[in-house]
Amino acid sequence: MLTMAAGHPRESLASAMALIARDVETAIADLGLMIGVDTSFPPGKSYDAFADVMELLVRPLGFESERVVVPEELWHVPGGPAFGRRTNVLATRRSGKPVCGLYFHVDTVPAAPGWQQDPLRLTRDGERLVGLGAADMKGSIAAVLLALRAAAASGITLAYDPMLLLCTDEEGGLYPGVRYLAEQGRLEGHIVNFNGSADARIWAGCFGLFNLLIKVRGQTVHAGEGNRTGAGLNAVEGALPLLQALNGMKARVAQRISALPPPPHASGPLASQLSIAAVHGGMCGGQVPSLLEITICRRYAPEERFEDALEEIQSLVRDVMAQEPRLSVETALIGHLVPTQDPGGPHWPRWQQAFGHGFGYAQEDFRKWGAASCSDFGYVQRSGMQEVLLGGLGRPNRNIHSPGEHTTTADIVSLARTVLAYLAADFMPELIPEKTCF
Helix, strand or coil: CCCCCCCCCHHHHHHHHHHHHHCHHHHHHHHHHHHCCCCECCCCCCHHHHHHHHHHHHHHHCCEEEEEEECHHHHCCCCCCCCCCEEEEEEECCCCCCEEEEEEECCECCCCCCCCCCCCCCEEECCEEECCCHHHHHHHHHHHHHHHHHHHHHCCCECCEEEEEEECCCCCCCCCHHHHHHHCCCCCCEEEECCCECCCEEEEEEEEEEEEEEEEECECCEHHHCCCCCCCECHHHHCHHHHHHHHHHHHHHCCCECCCCCCCCCCCCCECEEEEEEEEECCCCCECCCEEEEEEEEEECCCCCHHHHHHHHHHHHHHHHCCCCCCEEEEEEEEEECCECCCCCCCHHHHHHHHHHHHCCCHHHCEEEEEEEECCHHHHHHCCCCCCEECCCECCCCCCCCCCCEEEHHHHHHHHHHHHHHHECCCCHHHCCCCCCC
16 A cells, blocks of 8 residues: 655555556666676676676766775685676765665676577567576666666655665675675664565574585596506596485484475475585596595585584585595685674665565564575674565576576566665654655
8 A cells, every 4th residue: 555645645655556557668778788798606707897887876876886896815725616806886875865785796607508699698489588697696786776767757755765786706705795894884774685585484594504625636647557556646536425415414404394484385394405516526537536626515504513514525525536636625615695684674664665665565464484595684684784685586497507597577577666665754654664755
């Protein structure tokens, strides 16, 4: 329901909502520009190019942009997968009102094998908008820009000064951009995190995650000499017992159940996870391979200690590889997101009303749940900002992190209407915690 504030006609907000649907093609064009920039992490090499696109898009809306680069010594791991400048964009438009931060991570996962079209080119299939990052989460950026354009064109008075936070390395990075902004005191007001769901959800928090790179080293020789005594050390074959032991650890880790409420579509309670995420070794058939690299992804429940989970794997590596002392082994932490605790706070009731308005949900549709997926907002909470609103374009059938990732025109319109309602001073002013007069 739309409610009026004194002196502000209800019709202007309704007309802006209609304008969003009429102008959705502009948002789709924006999304195409964003998808065309390969911001996949790892390695995250094109953040500056993406910043160029974003500054082009936000400048006509009156935003001043600042590039904030995460220092290399915070995120760089020798021999690790990340390289390139970690360039975040902080875009502000100030009028003296309270600030509402609008957060997006600009990185995607790399395109997996199996795409039937170019993942870096937006394609349309009816209502479906297909491309790498369409749902996670470049489509959310396009939706928010659509909402801000509609507000400006319709003369909508906003309750908040929007601050756009376009951040790096959420996809499992060692030092995400929003962590750096939080620790530098650059975050203001309260924040809407668009790395979430289009479902009627109240966020309960989420797991932590770390990625551990294991390097097993042997010695390269001509493959024809590999059977000669003392010739070569096959790192791939020598690491097989380690791979088997890591695979055996999966079942033990999965027995650790979290008290976080699971999503409605989950088949059971949320449990910790360990996966062998990547294995790279060898060059060709003519060489004994001297290096095998294994990336372990460990998702840990809020009830677990990161230090214990890390040491459990490192201890296993030491014990197994001690059986083959001729091979050397080293480990390096290459990514870490800490758990996000319950992010509730005073802005959630109004955000929930706005989300219901935008997507057509009744208030009784909303359910509270957590996730084994992870967020960089645990670091934001550690900086002192506990409340985090959550929304976005995620749905179980959107192929997020998979070939054919997509969102829909309808969901972009719905999210834009959600954002417009939440920012508009005319929408349920009695639920604005700041009690500001406009």
